Amino acid sequence: MSASLVFSGVSSPRAKVDVACAFLFGFCIALPLLAITSARAQQDPKTQMQLGINYFQQEEFDKAAETLEQLLKTNPGERNAYNYLYAAYSRLGDFKRAENMAVYLSKKFPEDIQFEIDQAVSLRQQNKETKALSVFEEIFKKLPFDRNRLLTYAFCFQIRAENDYAIRVYEQGARQLNNPAAFTLELAELYRATGQKSRMVVNYLEYLVKNPQQMGHIQKQLQSNIDAEDFEMFREKLMAALQKYPDDLQLPELAIWYFVQQKDFSLAFVQARAIDNRKKEGGSRLLALAATATENRDYAAADDIYRYLIEAGPAQPVWFDARINRLENSQLMLERDRAGRELWAQLAEQYRLVIADVRHPNLSLPLKKGLAHILAYELGRFEEGIQLLEEAIAGPGDARRRAEAKLELADLFLLTDELWEAQLLYGQVDKDYIEDVIGQEARLRNARLSYYRFDFEWSQAQLDILKAGTTHKIANDAMELSLLIADNFNLDTSQVPLMNFARAELMMKRQQYDSALRAFDVMLIELPDHSLRDEVWFRKASIQEKTGDLSGARQSYEVLLKDHPKDILADDALIALAGLSEREGKSEEALSLYQKLLEEYPDSLFTVDARRRFRNLRGDALKVD
Numbered sequence: 332m333s334a335s336l337v338f339s340g341v342s343s344p345r346a347k348v349d350v351a352c353a354f355l356f357g358f359c360i361a362l363p364l365l366a367i368t369s370a371r372a373q374q375d376p377k378t379q380m381q382l383g384i385n386y387f388q389q390e391e392f393d394k395a396a397e398t399l400e401q402l403l404k405t406n407p408g409e410r411n412a413y414n415y416l417y418a419a420y421s422r423l424g425d426f427k428r429a430e431n432m433a434v435y436l437s438k439k440f441p442e443d444i445q446f447e448i449d450q451a452v453s454l455r456q457q458n459k460e461t462k463a464l465s466v467f468e469e470i471f472k473k474l475p476f477d478r479n480r481l482l483t484y485a486f487c488f489q490i491r492a493e494n495d496y497a498i499r500v501y502e503q504g505a506r507q508l509n510n511p512a513a514f515t516l517e518l519a520e521l522y523r524a525t526g527q528k529s530r531m532v533v534n535y536l537e538y539l540v541k542n543p544q545q546m547g548h549i550q551k552q553l554q555s556n557i558d559a560e561d562f563e564m565f566r567e568k569l570m571a572a573l574q575k576y577p578d579d580l581q582l583p584e585l586a587i588w589y590f591v592q593q594k595d596f597s598l599a600f601v602q603a604r605a606i607d608n609r610k611k612e613g614g615s616r617l618l619a620l621a622a623t624a625t626e627n628r629d630y631a632a633a634d635d636i637y638r639y640l641i642e643a644g645p646a647q648p649v650w651f652d653a654r655i656n657r658l659e660n661s662q663l664m665l666e667r668d669r670a671g672r673e674l675w676a677q678l679a680e681q682y683r684l685v686i687a688d689v690r691h692p693n694l695s696l697p698l699k700k701g702l703a704h705i706l707a708y709e710l711g712r713f714e715e716g717i718q719l720l721e722e723a724i725a726g727p728g729d730a731r732r733r734a735e736a737k738l739e740l741a742d743l744f745l746l747t748d749e750l751w752e753a754q755l756l757y758g759q760v761d762k763d764y765i766e767d768v769i770g771q772e773a774r775l776r777n778a779r780l781s782y783y784r785f786d787f788e789w790s791q792a793q794l795d796i797l798k799a800g801t802t803h804k805i806a807n808d809a810m811e812l813s814l815l816i817a818d819n820f821n822l823d824t825s826q827v828p829l830m831n832f833a834r835a836e837l838m839m840k841r842q843q844y845d846s847a848l849r850a851f852d853v854m855l856i857e858l859p860d861h862s863l864r865d866e867v868w869f870r871k872a873s874i875q876e877k878t879g880d881l882s883g884a885r886q887s888y889e890v891l892l893k894d895h896p897k898d899i900l901a902d903d904a905l906i907a908l909a910g911l912s913e914r915e916g917k918s919e920e921a922l923s924l925y926q927k928l929l930e931e932y933p934d935s936l937f938t939v940d941a942r943r944r945f946r947n948l949r950g951d952a953l954k955v956d
Contacts, residue, residue: 395419426456445487452491536572543581594939596624596632614640614649628940630664669876675709692728699723700739717743734760746841783837785830791816844874865895902935922948
């Protein structure tokens with residue numbers, strides 16, 4: 332309408348003014364509205380897309396939907412806009428509009444399967460399950476025979492969290508391609524996402540056989556997704572794969588890696604032995620595995636490996652190393668099992684046989700140190716042990732190995748009450764290796780000597796420095812003795828309880844077991860509420876077990892567990908009691924005790940050992956072949 336028509340029929344000047352004002356007022360209001368409309372019309376798709384996303388992120392889903400609808404009308408192929416709009420409808424609970432949009436775009440872009448999937452999902456969200464299933468089935472009737480398109484189909488299901496249908500795409504697609512291994516990795520990942528661990532494992536193993544270069548990826552996935560309770564399932568699937576692919580080399584490697592991760596060295600040995608034979612490795616892999624088993628306190632498995640290598644004969648490259656390492660492993664095993672003198676005497680004789688065959692002093696020195704330790708500590712032949720060490724130190728050999736022998740000799744001087752000689756040798760090693768681990772070990776033993784001499788303050792000062800030691804063992808040993816002193820030094824007005832305990836410990840170390848037991852019994856009577864009682868009960872039990880009083884040892888361990896279940900030695904007592912039951916043939920009782928340790932003391936240093944022994948008693952090791 333023209334301006335002249337707007338103003339026609341107006342006669343008075345005042346009326347003309349009023350009309351003019353009204354026109355101007357309306358014009359002022361209309362201008363911004365026209366500007367907004369014009370701006371929206373002129374807004375480019377990128378700006379409109381960003382505006383819709385901003386509304387969505389601010390949870391203004393109505394505005395997001397309105398903006399993105401406008402964008403899709405002019406740009407129906409804008410996938411990002413579609414995805415946000417579909418999500419906005421879902422947030423608004425407007426599943427019917429989501430369905431209609433998916434149907435419309437499905438007809439417009441029939442090659443894009445995403446829209447059909449979204450149609451079915453929207454129907455399901457409207458509780459129209461029958462119709463939804465019908466759409467899903469139509470999709471599978473036209474499943475392509477092309478691997479890349481099958482991957483796209485599965486991905487479209489995955490982004491709508493329809494993982495079961497994604498799995499079906501891969502399974503049906505593999506059959507259509509006549510290639511069972513076409514999607515093993517993809518299926519493994521989906522089985523992992525849906526908690527189907529057994530199927531996940533099978534597919535990871537199948538994938539590894541065809542893709543050996545992916546060992547690292549498979550190990551990472553198994554480490555992240557296979558828990559202790561999955562052990563038996565994984566073992567069964569792995570053994571089945573090994574039988575299915577007897578010539579494959581990656582599966583045995585994976586088995587060794589996994590069983591070592593689980594600290595099951597007996598099962599790792601079976602696979603390592605097979606690879607060693609097939610690759611003609613000369614036992615090097617087995618020697619390393621045995622050393623790892625020893626480090627993890629699985630002395631029985633290590634002994635089996637060493638015995639196998641030794642029985643292979645001197646032609647085996649690692650034959651002599653296996654003989655030496657087996658002696659050290661046997662020593663640790665007998666110490667753990669608190670073996671009697673007869674077994675220690677047999678081990679001492681084995682040491683002598685190996686020493687007789689050694690030609691190099693750097694090999695004979697540590698062997699003589701080990702033999703001297705057995706002679707003194709286990710057989711009570713202190714003078715013989717001291718003489719053997721003095722001869723070894725005076726002879727040829729590496730200075731560091733002689734320093735290690737000096738520490739052993741100093742320990743024997745401590746046992747024979749030659750405290751000055753012991754302190755002198757500890758000091759020499761400390762001075763010669765002040766920045767070395769062996770120097771820290773010398774300082775630790777010197778601090779313990781001061782503890783035996785009741786110089787608790789100086790001892791604790793040294794121990795507190797050593798708690799930051801370079802090795803876990805030194806730091807842990809220093810921490811234990813430091814805590815013992817801190818908890819009991821100046822606890823009362825008298826230092827007598829700690830002095831009596833240190834004196835009894837030294838008696839115990841010197842194998843004066845009767846005197847030590849009497850001292851501990853007196854402490855239990857005189858100190859009914861003292862914090863040392865759990866320590867006393869544990870030391871007493873250890874002596875009783877070592878001297879063959881198994882009934883007394885059992886009673887002492889049980890009292891400690893009953894009266895001090897939260898103290899630091901509770902898990903020590905529990906695994907010792909379980910080991911005692913196992914050696915007495917009380918398998919069910921031992922099983923129960925190992926299980927108790929795993930459940931009630933999950934952070935214990937003994938959990939790995941307890942789990943291994945538990946499995947052995949349960950018979951898992953019998954299921955290897």
